[in-house]
Amino acid sequence: MPAGRRSAGVSAPRTCRAGRGADGPPGSSVGIQEIATATGLSKATVSRALRGLPTVAGATIDEVRRVADELGYVPSSAAAGLATGRQRAVGVVLPVIDRWFYAKALGGVDAELRAAGYDLVLYNLGGPGGDRHRAFRRAMLRQRVDALVLLSLVLDETERRELQVSELPTIVIGGPAHDLRNVGVDDRAVAALVVRHLTDLGHRHVAYVGGQDEAGMNVAVPYQRRDGFTEAMTRAGHPVRTGWYADGRFSFAGGVAAGTALLDVRPVERPTAVVCASDEMALGVVVAAQRLGLVVPADVSVTGVDGHEYGEVLGLTTVAQDPGAQGRVAARAVVAEAQGAPPTVVPVSPARLVVRRTTAPPTR
């Protein structure tokens, strides 16, 4: 706009405000200078008053705020950012938005940032197709944000290096990432929790639906859940058949496919329980079972991980986690760090077994 304004006619070297004269309240470019003039104070004092610094007289603050309001003053984040070097904004980088976990976590990050007076700049890598690299670079290569929250991302070598160079406080939600702080549940423990529940019920033939989320989820999460499952089963004395690992791509449709593959076999070949690495996949497996004429949990028990609303309504046994809370924790951590606090250790996020109606003792 400055440029626009300037080229709009006369070229008064300075004090060239707005298109319209500095007349009424509803003008676009009311700055602290205008407020200073109107109040007879200096820009410096107005600036301080607006921020409520303690060195300003209470009466002055009130007066300045009143006038600012009257004039329709809108602070310029760019100017403040340039002067202070802090943008009061945090970047959130995620692989895709339309997945339960990401959407919930993003909501949590947002809530916390809003409370802290920070803006949230979204960098969606847009799935495997999106030119994620460019998006990632832009995130930090423009100094638009003071910190970064990464949602379940696998970083490649280059990305990691750029992150380091940027020196931005960073944290990742969901799945540990090399050298970066991390908030999330203990995925191996989550898997062990489910296995324990199932073996306690008497299950010995348990299959697993996991797989890689092609959307760019942190590889560590699926691996850890799967390994945790395998380990726990082995420890319980019921090693898992190689054929009983199916890929559900972390989606509902993928769950249906995986469930069908696993369950559409002769009864003796069929697992008595299916452990899924997410609720959406578990829901898919339940649907697959029903389509095959099986009764859940009489014929097969099914479990998920997440705490998805649908699962609640449908009675899915699961290990519930709270991605919103994880988002809030992550946001709080990076904001604190951006404000100069030393990095603190973030505790492991809670996850708890919620037994509902898709698990029961095996009938075989």
Added chain:
Amino acid sequence: MPAGRRSAGVSAPRTCRAGRGADGPPGSSVGIQEIATATGLSKATVSRALRGLPTVAGATIDEVRRVADELGYVPSSAAAGLATGRQRAVGVVLPVIDRWFYAKALGGVDAELRAAGYDLVLYNLGGPGGDRHRAFRRAMLRQRVDALVLLSLVLDETERRELQVSELPTIVIGGPAHDLRNVGVDDRAVAALVVRHLTDLGHRHVAYVGGQDEAGMNVAVPYQRRDGFTEAMTRAGHPVRTGWYADGRFSFAGGVAAGTALLDVRPVERPTAVVCASDEMALGVVVAAQRLGLVVPADVSVTGVDGHEYGEVLGLTTVAQDPGAQGRVAARAVVAEAQGAPPTVVPVSPARLVVRRTTAPPTR
């Protein structure tokens, strides 16, 4: 940082770069001045070269970019924004993130903005609890964005006024809003489409599940769908009983509740079809029907609106729309306007009937 740097020791009035000396490549504050010095060019030329302006010699551009890279130059969006008055960012305001429609639309907006080189600043009003008002105040926008995309929002008087004052190019997705451009489907037509399908099948006793999304969805959407439904049914000669309007709160759980209320009655009192204003509610109604021992579509037909993935897997008849595309259209429109183009008319978004397995002729 400037402040931080300054207080870090000596107070050299000017040219006080970085903490470390202006030594190696990986320093945080390399500006165009450094590049200018290194190349022997002026700041102005460096600036132009970096932006690839046509008035710069090709060789110069290459050289500047090379040196910039070498020095680890990171542009400052704040400085550029301050100088130009354009932030290269668009704000997206939405009531909640974790709803199918919003997540999808947000993804579309994001994709388009990324392609245009704009950043996306998210303003989540955080549901009915969130202090939505604050989020909307122009003070909060802080001139951080050049345009606004509103997702299905109802604006109150104050909000509308502040929007006007801000003079930002604005567009709303989903549901018309007073005085603002709008992208979305024709909700009355959508309802009529479903009714047509059902009456063609022979249905005369049709109930409706709609309701107000407490999350702050544009009121117009539910109203228009409901009115479109009522009108179409009346026109078809099958006026709807007053008791056959249920509130599903635009959620899956709400759909289950509404479906139960509607279907748990004596067979003769039961509608032969249930039209739902969203797929999630429709899925809930299907579940409710199954729980009551009814067969879909033999005992009841059920329809939704949206084109949700789950509905696809489960064979839900619906009117599919593409919120991602709507998001892209909206983003493109506001970006163009932010760049000075005159506002154009946005055409109504397409919606098409997708007949699957939850609708059939009535057996009664």
Added chain:
DNA sequence: TTGAAAGCGCTAACAA
């Protein structure tokens, strides 16, 4: 408690 003045890093007239 306030004011004066010097920038923050970049862009854009204007001149060369």
Added chain:
DNA sequence: TTGTTAGCGCTTTCAA
């Protein structure tokens, strides 16, 4: 094709 120069709107020393 490039350089000079004057800001963009705010914050922050330093001095009063």
